Amino acid sequence: MADIDAATEIRAEADVPFTVRPLTPAIGAELLDIDLGAPDIADAIPAIRQALLDHKVIFFRDQDITREQHLAFAQMFGELEIHPATPKDQDYPEILRIEHGPKSRGQENAWHSDVTWRAEPSLGSILRAIEVPEVGGDTLFADMHAAFMGLSDEMRGFITGLTAVHDIARVFAKRLGKRPEELHDQYPPMEHPVVRTHPEIGLPCLYVNTAFTSHIKGLSEQESADLLRHLYAQASNPEIQCRFRWTPGSIAFWDNRACQHFAASDYFPARRVMERATIKGDRPYWDGAAAA
Secondary structure, three states: OOHHHHHHHHHOOOOOOEEEEEOOOOOOOEEOOOOOOOOOOHHHHHHHHHHHHHHHHHEOOOOOOOHHHHHHHHHHOOEEOOOOOOOOOOOOOEEEEEEEEEOOOOOOOEEEEOOOOOOOOOOOEEEEEEEEOOOOOOEEEEEHHHHHOOOHHHHHHHOOEEEEEEOOOOHHHHHHHHOHHHHHOOOOOOEEEOOOEEOOOEEEOOOOOOOEEEEEEOOOOOHHHHHHHHHHHHHHHHEEEEEEEEOOOOEEEEEEEEEEEOOOOOOOOOOOEEEEEEEOOOOOOOHHHHHH
């Protein structure tokens, strides 16, 4: 057992100031022995970014940081988004507070990648646990490169080059109390490739999700629905997933270009309070040469 533990906990090179503990062979790793509130945290950003690219989602435990430090850390990876669900009078508009309890059942329990309804969906999201239930409320993550590679050669060939439409109104019309047309005035439905090329590592990743994808262009309504149902199901394979159990002070940082997540809403009526900062990304594209 000691040999197995040693093999799965990786102390990186001397210039990487933390230990990497993979959660599964496919996706997810905890970064140990690091303080995100340390004055010199900027020195560790290149290594943290590489860990994110290597594992698609990374986790930190026991981080006693403030909201300001949370934002400062996130800004080291790029410009931050402001989500339309953020209250207009909030002191820090870049923070999206996700709070559920006795009067609000969790609604994030569907496989999705954040804000795919934007023209330039996010690079990644950094979620900080403020209050968590004694049990339940885990978040699951799925490797969408592995999901793509798990398809047959024929299916991979068929979907490569197809375009899907992503629509904010599918989720947020009801939540924000707006008609779809109102939301579309500011956030019109967006077209993205069904399979996108990861802009930093070049891998093909399945890029449709149950929350925001409405249909696939060029197919009949029934063909689109049937194909999407099949593609959505790829995230449900436990062999390409990891599951994270939250504790106060835990932080998850995931790459929205390479994975999807599912927040289990099994803790009702207990309280679960999280705060998220989301880093702007770029427009998804497909590059056949990169995937060759």
